[in-house]
Amino acid sequence: MVCGGFTCSKNALCALNVVYMLVGLLLIGVAAWGKGFGIVSSIHIIGGVIAVGFFLLLIAIVGLIGAVHHHQVMLFFYMVILFIVFLFQFGVSCSCLAMNQDQQEQLMTSTWSMMSNKTRVDLEKKLDCCGLFNSTADHHEFDTDRALCEANCLNTQNCLTCGQKMLQHASEALRILGGVGLFFSFTEILGVWLAMRYRNQKDPRANPSAFL
Template identity: 55%
Template sequence: MVCGGFVCTKNSLCALNILYVMVSLLLIGVAAWGKWFGLVSSFRVVAGIIGVGIFLLFVAFVGLCGALKHHQVLLFFYMIILFLVFMVQLSVSAACLAINKEQQKELLEVGWNKSEATQKDVEKSLNCCGFFHPDYNGTCDAGCFSNPLSCNPCGPIIQSHAEEVLRFVGGIGCFFSFTEILGVWLTHRYRNQKDSRPNSGAFL
């Protein structure tokens, strides 16, 4: 049997969805682990990561069931959802790779001002206080705050790592977006194939 036949396409689609299941469980596990050990105190961040993981798990489950049963309706909805996710993810990945330093600074400042819990996490992990300059009259969870004059602002430290993080996220996003378009192509191909093996069921 040459690759591209019914069984090969089915196995490829199943393998792709098993990969998505593993990634989704990894996302959920990492978010829960970070919350449990106090590495991330922001409930919104944890809930967002877990939400993405659950959504990916649901999509993978639909694709896996559709592939195993050759179910036309499940495969159709899986193909549509995966294509929409591909479009969104590719757009976000391209934006991450194209953003300049000034835009990075503006986005980091907006994100900093929106969540006090995130500020505390960053201050504690990077041992810094404030975004542009330390607030000596306020509070700070950083260890250096016992001697405030030794504290550096968090903004420059965050921005020094932001470009590398954005490139990494953009690269990973591009990689997974192409696996998604591969999934769309495999699903479209699989829906229009018939199992030619002996005793196979009718084409659904």
């Protein structure tokens, strides 16, 4: 049987959803590992990663069940949801690849302001830095961050700001993040195409007089 046949489409769609399930479980496992080892203590960050992993796992399960049973309704909702995820992920990936240094600083500033003090302290310890940007107009906020800082560099009185350290690797990290996101977004559009193709194929084991 050629690869464009019913069985090949079914097996390809099942394999793709198994990969999605593994990625979802990996995200959940990494979040739990980071929490267990104290790398990230913020419940919002942990919860967000677990939610993404669970959502991807749920989509993969729906797609896998729909593929195994050739279920028309499940395959339809699988296609719609996966296409919406593709549009969102494609836009975010392109934004990461196109982001310049000024936009990176603005993103860091807004993200820093939303962090809890405990998350900031954890980040400062890990990066060995204090505060976000020393050049900010709000020196009171910088002094407050420095007072809460527990980084080892305070003993040497030669602390860099976390913003300076993060900007050193931000461009490379954004390129990697955008590239990986772009790659996975194309696997999602492949999943939509496979589901659409498989959904419109006739099951050779079904009653020939039955509707698709």
